[in-house]
Amino acid sequence: MKKLTLIIVAATILLGVSAFTWNDRYFEILKNMEIYTNVYKELNANYVDDIDPGELMKIGIDAMTTSLDPYTNYISEARVENYRISTQGKYEGIGAMIREVDGVVTVVDAFENSPALKAGMKIGDQIKAINGLSTSDKSGEDVLTLFRGVPGTKVEMTIDRPGEQKGMKIQLIREEVSIPNVPHSGMVSDEVAYVSLTTFTANASANIRKNLNKLKKENPEMKAVILDLRNNGGGLLREAINVSNIFIPQGLPVVSTRGKVAERDKSYSTTNNSWDTEIPLVVLINKSSASASEIVSGVIQDYDRGVLMGQRSFGKGLVQNTAEVGYNSRLKLTISKYYIPSNRCIQSVAYENGEPIDIEDDKRSTFKTRNGRPVLDGGGVTPDVKIPAEKITDFSQALIDQYIIFKYVNQYVSKHDSISGPIDFQFEEYDEFVKFAESNQFVFESKGEKLLKELETSIQKNEVDLTSEVEGLSSKIKNFYKNSFENYRDEVTELIAEEIINRYYFEEGKVQRKLDQDQEIQEAIKLLGDPKRYQEILN
Known part of the structure; x- marks a missing residue:
């Protein structure tokens, strides 16, 4: 006990807490620190098999941070570079x-x-x-x-x-x-400009402004903008503020942060001249639009500055800070939450396996936009115009997961020095691809087949004779998936084409390819061409 008391006194001095005023909380902290150290020491010294000390400690730290929220985590020395890439680009x-x-x-x-x-x-x-x-x-x-x-x-x-x-x-x-944060910009109709932003790294706002200025100069008839934030996982807070500032005036509140320590709470407003505060605007979001993307889309919605379109965003409204914890390692920890102009928090309040889960609207708090439109908190940003997400089939996903498309395209590229432009290119060797997949032992078990196996097991346990019914279902499912390559020809053909285009024209080529076929972009163009409907949504 004497040893523990000395440790507590020393530690409380280091923590900036008077040795004479430490309370039960600090006693618990220091007591458990000593227990943890002793357990770690005993395992390394006496466990029957050799233990990697670094790996053992990392497992312990990861277990601690995992019990909090999905964004508080330990960044080992080996992963520090990955962290730099995600924040600095x-x-x-x-x-x-x-x-x-x-x-x-x-x-x-x-x-x-x-x-x-x-x-x-x-x-x-x-x-x-x-x-x-x-x-x-x-x-x-x-x-x-x-x-x-x-x-x-x-x-x-x-x-x-x-x-x-x-x-x-x-x-x-x-x-x-x-890494380019604006892989593509261009005109998607005579009057509508399109800009894609993939990450909020340094100069994201400057790059958007530069591209919009170029498009406006080259297309004097430009009258509307689509800002694509789909699959944008966020990035730097200052860039979220500056991107918002492109479309809203100087001096408007954008976001505030609130946490346990009130002295650290901050509010951020726009500080620059806007690019255009009147031009009609559609912002595209989906379930992978997170953090800075949600700040920008939420700000645009709260000020009724533009229309959001797509699917509800991810729901990450937490602020992380990093602390050096020795030997070039860092702890990334949540210190506060983001609140946007309507005073709502976009953070999801329920998780499952580290992913936010949807909460029913009647269980979320209601706030108001500048024009009085109701908006909700507690689970991302809900678009003004909801469009069901386009999903690829389980069959195509299996081809991707087993790297069948990837391997085939490696072979294809080795035989073709070039292809036509990303929009004009057509993949016409589908039968060759099918043979390639079969020769590479592609295996696909549909959800239907998996459910049928579970049903058969359940029936056998309950001793119910439904043999003929099960066999009938099995036959239908197998016949359908036996012809999967033909049933999903169009979808798989396009996935192969996109992978091929990526090899020759990179990310910009892939974006160009999708523009003409993208349902949400076409819906955005249609909305921007209907001023009456656009204003009705915002008012």
């Missing part, structure tokens, strides 16, 4: 995405003009060694760590290129890689 490396495909570390994507592509690497290359160090026992994250380093330094890789060479040597120079 740039890093020192090779500009390629790495993933394990069939147990082999493989390049699955690359940025345009990246060091990797400049050196001759291709998507689909299997990385066998880096600077003479084998990758056979390393994860994709481990390999990315080896790639990163000081700009200007060299990396030598040994790669296998399926269908071509094995043991190829490639040497590249690390560079600072910038």
Whole structure:
């Protein structure tokens, strides 16, 4: 007890708490810190098998943070670079995405003009060694760590290129890689401009302004804007404020943060001149629009500045701060919540497996926009015009998950030096793809087949004779999915085309490809062409 008292006194001094005024809470903190340390020490010293001390501690820390909210987490030294990429949009490396495909570390994507592509690497290359160090026992994250380093330094890789060479040597120079946050902008009709924003990294607002200015100069008849925030997971708060400022005047409140420590609460307003406060605006959102995306879309809605269209957003209204915890590691922890101009919080209040779940509208609090329209809190931002999300079938998802499309496109690209433009390109080798999938042992079990197996098990347990009925259902399901390649030809063909276009025209090409076929963009164009309906929604 004497030892514990001394520890508490020392720790309370370090924590800035008088040794004479510490209370039961600090006693509990220090008591449990000592227990935790002793358990960790005993396990490392006496457990029957060897233990990785770092991994054991990480598991313990992850368990602590997981019990709080999905966004409070420990960032190990190995993951600090990934954190920098997500917040700054740039890093020192090779500009390629790495993933394990069939147990082999493989390049699955690359940025345009990246060091990797400049050196001759291709998507689909299997990385066998880096600077003479084998990758056979390393994860994709481990390999990315080896790639990163000081700009200007060299990396030598040994790669296998399926269908071509094995043991190829490639040497590249690390560079600072910038990830574009506005992959595409353009006119989607004679009068409607379109801008896609994929992440709120540095200069996001400046890039949007630059693209809108260019479009306005080149298209004097431009009379409306579509801002696409779908699948945008957020980023920097200052960029959320500045993007909002493009469409709302200087000096308007945008967001406030409120937490446990009142002295840390802050309010943020627009500080710059707007680009245009009157031009009709549609903001596209979906269930993957989060954080900064929800601030911007919520602000536009609260001020009745534009119409939101799509699906309810993700529901992340929490503010994180990072604290250095030693040895280049960090703790990212939630310190407050975001509140937008109507005074509502966009944070979801219910989770399942780390994902927010929908709450019924009658269980959410109601607030008012500037024009008096009712809006809700407690679960993301609800669009003014709801459009059901387009979903790919389980069959197509299985082709993606088993990397069948990815592997086929690797083969396709090796035989084609170029393709026509992203909009004009048509994939016409579907029968060849089907043979490829079959030869690569593609396996698909539909949800119907899985449910039928569960039904058969349940029937057998209850000793009910429904054999003929089950066999009839089984036959129908199998006949349908036996012809899946034909039933889903159009959908799979387009997925293959998009993957091929990505190899030649990158992210901008994929966005261009989708514009003409995108139901939500077409609905936005239709709405912006109907001023009466547009105003009715906002009023």
